[in-house]
Amino acid sequence: MTPHGYTFEDHLPADFSDQSLRADVTEGLTATQKWLPPKWFYDKVGSELFEDITALPEYYPTRTERTILHQNAADMVRAAGSETLIELGSGSSEKTRLLLDAMLAEVPDRASYVALDVSEDALRSACAGLVAIYPRLRVAALRADFTHQLEVLPPGGARTIAFLGSTIGNFEPTERASFLRSLRSVMTAGDHFLLGADLVKSAEVLVPAYDDAAGVTAAFNLNVLDVLNQRLDADFDRSAFRHKAVWNAEQEWIEMRLRATHDVVARVPGVGLRVDIARGEDIRTEISAKFRRAPLTAELAAAGFVERGWWTDEQEWFSVSLWVLAELDNA
Numbered sequence: 183m184t185p186h187g188y189t190f191e192d193h194l195p196a197d198f199s200d201q202s203l204r205a206d207v208t209e210g211l212t213a214t215q216k217w218l219p220p221k222w223f224y225d226k227v228g229s230e231l232f233e234d235i236t237a238l239p240e241y242y243p244t245r246t247e248r249t250i251l252h253q254n255a256a257d258m259v260r261a262a263g264s265e266t267l268i269e270l271g272s273g274s275s276e277k278t279r280l281l282l283d284a285m286l287a288e289v290p291d292r293a294s295y296v297a298l299d300v301s302e303d304a305l306r307s308a309c310a311g312l313v314a315i316y317p318r319l320r321v322a323a324l325r326a327d328f329t330h331q332l333e334v335l336p337p338g339g340a341r342t343i344a345f346l347g348s349t350i351g352n353f354e355p356t357e358r359a360s361f362l363r364s365l366r367s368v369m370t371a372g373d374h375f376l377l378g379a380d381l382v383k384s385a386e387v388l389v390p391a392y393d394d395a396a397g398v399t400a401a402f403n404l405n406v407l408d409v410l411n412q413r414l415d416a417d418f419d420r421s422a423f424r425h426k427a428v429w430n431a432e433q434e435w436i437e438m439r440l441r442a443t444h445d446v447v448a449r450v451p452g453v454g455l456r457v458d459i460a461r462g463e464d465i466r467t468e469i470s471a472k473f474r475r476a477p478l479t480a481e482l483a484a485a486g487f488v489e490r491g492w493w494t495d496e497q498e499w500f501s502v503s504l505w506v507l508a509e510l511d512n513a
């Protein structure tokens with residue numbers, strides 16, 4: 183226990199934001215179609231901007247998932263029967279409180295919560311908030327990368343591993359399959375996987391959710407250039423890029439891009455790179471896949487999961503679903 187009332191473990195290598203960022207920038211910005219992985223959005227400013235996004239009128243996912251949790255958290259918690267809730271990419275852990283309320287109603291003295299995120303600022307502020315309102319809850323923060331480090335999760339069966347907010351949609355399909363494989367490899371009998379997944383809907387709803395009138399998503403997207411400037415001493419000029427949100431109807435995902443408004447030459451001394459970006463050329467900074475129930479179920483089944491519950495909102499815009507491992511499923 184720390185003086186703050188929660189434990190904090192940092193599993194990211196000391197050179198995480200150097201080595202891993204350097205490798206990603208070198209690979210992504212020398213590719214024919216330039217790209218950057220979304221985990222670099224979340225420095226302190228980026229985590230705060232994401233929180234601002236969640237309150238935007240256009241950004242329906244957070245409030246829709248919150249409604250689903252509000253209406254069904256007690257059923258979810260009872261179905262899983264867990265005393266430990268582990269959350270991947272926990273961010274502010276704000277919606278999580280609905281699950282914690284339900285868990286504490288079932289097991290007031292034995293409930294624990296483990297938050298895992300790459301952002302130390304987000305972890306510390308979320309966990310400090312939780313210990314203040316839940317004095318009987320054991321709270322642990324793990325700073326780790328959920329794409330590589332699921333082995334850091336505390337062991338023991340009967341855990342619920344939650345992955346909310348449709349962060350799963352930020353993986354490419356192959357990354358999603360490999361994430362589900364590694365998740366499966368750390369799950370044991372009695373564990374459940376609780377997944378928040380955004381569903382396919384009209385482009386008229388989707389595009390504004392990623393291109394809001396107030397420009398908060400644009401600021402979130404452009405902030406990744408500041409991260410490169412600060413951490414790799416790069417000289418990207420934010421004003422030379424425009425935020426774009428494009429619905430890829432074939433892949434059924436939103437693409438966030440930064441489009442160069444004129445020819446740009448940026449230097450990234452941290453990796454000894456000169457990046458030439460032609461006017462009109464894009465850096466793809468994120469995909470946000472939207473799901474349909476049958477293919478999502480098939481994908482989870484292919485990874486060895488069986489559904490235990492599916493909850494949605496009235497408009498069927500978002501889903502929260504509960505899964506166990508097929509080979510361990512004795513129900």
Ligand code: SAH
Nearest residue numbers: 221224271272273299300301327328346347
């Ligand atoms: N679950 C919250 C936050 C979603 S934002 C919600 O539903 O609102 C995505 C979160 O995942 C951010 O807090 C970000 O820091 C974290 N994140 C992104 N990539 C990550 C990675 N590779 N490993 C761990 N956390 C990651």
Ligand code: AVI
Nearest residue numbers: 235347348349352392399470
């Ligand atoms: C964290 N993730 C699920 C968000 C999303 O909707 O894909 C990130 C985001 N990007 C732009 N707005 C929000």
